[in-house]
Amino acid sequence: MNQIRTPNKDAYTLILEAIDSGVYRPGDRLVESELAERFGVSRTPIREALQRLETQSLLARDGRSLIVASLDHNQMAELYVVRTELEGLAARLAARHATEEEIQVMRDMVSEDRVLLDDPSALARANRRFHKMIHLASHNRFLVQQLDLVHRSMALMATTSLAAQGRGEIALAEHKAIVDAISRRDEDAAYKALRDHISVAFVTRLKLDSHKID
Template identity: 80%
Template sequence: MNRTHSNQKDAYHLVLEAIDVGVFKPGDRLVESDLAERFGVSRTPIREALQRLETQSLLERDGRSLIVASLDHNQMAELYVVRSELEGLAASLAARHATEEEIKVLREMVEADDALVDDPPALSRANRRFHEQIHLASHNRYLVQQLDLVHRTMALMATTSLAAQGRGEIAQAEHKTIVEAIAARDEEAAGRALKDHISVAFVTRLKQDADERERS
């Protein structure tokens, strides 16, 4: 029984991670047998993992098949509204509760990530780690859980806003502003800086989508 539970958990996180890093993109069809062979697990935990991902709206039905879900314009806008509010709250709480060690880690992350501005996929992964560190520094488990779901849903966007020309450098500067506000224990400034950061990312993504529509 414990082994089955472990396999189910492993299968779920294996598929989720593959979606998160872009191995499976919006519209890709997921087949139980292929996934079982790919990840080296039986089909039962894969089936249960797919069902769980479907209930979380990360997968959707296409006839009898399951495909990686995609977000339309309205869904994306709704997601960014929620993300902005939750991320802003996390930054405010981090300014109140973060330990000096956590602030040190945030600063070191930003400094290290400066080397990734010309590598959008790597910078995107680092960006997620940075935001997750702020979530943890909020010291609010319920907020962390909600933000985890938001960030999983962000994986349904086929591209990262950090791929836009010059966005990497701007995002890094915004990250530094956020960290300094947290370090100064300025809850209002930290929340505002992170919400501004999300707003700029949203504008960038809207421009990317407009350019994509023009090319198609």
């Protein structure tokens, strides 16, 4: 296993980022010794980080082992309720507070992300960057913190809704509508556009999950 040298990050952050980026997926077992080797840190901070992640329900017990947690149907529904409202608020505040430079970055993201339509994983990463830009453009640090927690839990979903046929194209059109509303400083339209975007993503994810049921 190749060692990842990241001296400026603690063990908690390293493991969290590995889960968020899909290095470790729901159901994967996390072993102290392997994590210590991968990240080039001692086992004590790894153990402390795992305990913290378990407390936050990002890890779960499977016998004596710790695995990356997964969300059941009800947990996913609850998460989307919170995400929908918080994301909508972020869009509303972005329409009020975003700088012209921030709006231009969002526009560029929508345009540049079109080349990723055939790569759902890359498009999912780009989607997170786009939403993060809206969060930051809200200029409300407490809202950004809460949305970070929500998106951290989103990593516990095994698939991305952008993997659905045609969803990427539709999502980018929705992104454009969100940016257009923010650029017009239309707070109500921005709020509605982002809430609708999350709602469609949730429906898409439910359909994807329904195909897994025997």
